[in-house]
Amino acid sequence: MTADSRRLQPRKRPRQVRAELTRQRILTAAAHVFAEHGYAAGTTNRIAEQARISIGSLYQYYPNKDAILSELLLRHLDVAAASGPLPPEGSLEEIIRGQVRAVIENHRDDPQLLRVLIEQAPRSPELLAKIDQYERSRVAYVRELLGSHPEVRVEDTETAARLMVSTVELVVHKLVAAPDPIDVGRFEEELVAMLTRYLTQ
Known part of the structure; x- marks a missing residue:
């Protein structure tokens, strides 16, 4: 796997229900943020805020906004x-x-x-x-x-x-x-x- 490919991969796949729910919250929040603000302004900080989680928690699941998108x-x-x-x-x-x-x-x-x-x-x-x-x-x-x-x-x-x-x-x-x-x-x-x-x- 190339460095570019790894950059677009989630950091982990949730195995517990709670973790999967968090991942879904991130994706739902990201969909809202990208739709409202566009790609450039759709930052991971905005996504984390919309999902009501810390930016650190978001990065446990995705390395960047491109992986989310x-x-x-x-x-x-x-x-x-x-x-x-x-x-x-x-x-x-x-x-x-x-x-x-x-x-x-x-x-x-x-x-x-x-x-x-x-x-x-x-x-x-x-x-x-x-x-x-x-x-x-x-x-x-x-x-x-x-x-x-x-x-x-x-x-x-x-x-x-x-x-x-x-x-x-x-x-x-x-x-x-x-x-x-x-x-x-x-x-x-x-x-x-x-x-x-x-x-x-």
């Missing part, structure tokens, strides 16, 4: 992976809508925090591996769907699957986390219509 992004990916793809049932438009809505819902809770995670969270090897695994599983699901659904007309299902997964993720990240709010209902309709037309014409 990295763990928040890992947690975000875990939630996204746990939501999983929907079963391939119904019309193609209904399936695409389910996929788009799931990604949108996973990003609506705290758009300010999401913007910090996307733009400024450090990328450890563990995090890059998890992102790659998440994307591969999504692409594999969509590729299988496109190869079997009777409404699909696109011929290159491998490229189409990668395009679809990347488009949904990147566009949702960009617009849901944008400083100026977007009409989420309208956004969903337009994105579903765009993808459906691409796959069926």
Whole structure:
């Protein structure tokens, strides 16, 4: 493990309930602080104050704010992976809508925090591996769907699957986390219509 990788690792993994609760308090406080103050002003002192623990206690769990931010992004990916793809049932438009809505819902809770995670969270090897695994599983699901659904007309299902997964993720990240709010209902309709037309014409 490189020095940069160690810098992004938690100092310890709690084994007792009390320690795990403290770790969760730190992460919850950090999410609030990063969302309210941004990355630069989201200091470990502010996080400790928000969590109502001493700075020394915080450093028992995390060596710096980058390690905290990295763990928040890992947690975000875990939630996204746990939501999983929907079963391939119904019309193609209904399936695409389910996929788009799931990604949108996973990003609506705290758009300010999401913007910090996307733009400024450090990328450890563990995090890059998890992102790659998440994307591969999504692409594999969509590729299988496109190869079997009777409404699909696109011929290159491998490229189409990668395009679809990347488009949904990147566009949702960009617009849901944008400083100026977007009409989420309208956004969903337009994105579903765009993808459906691409796959069926």
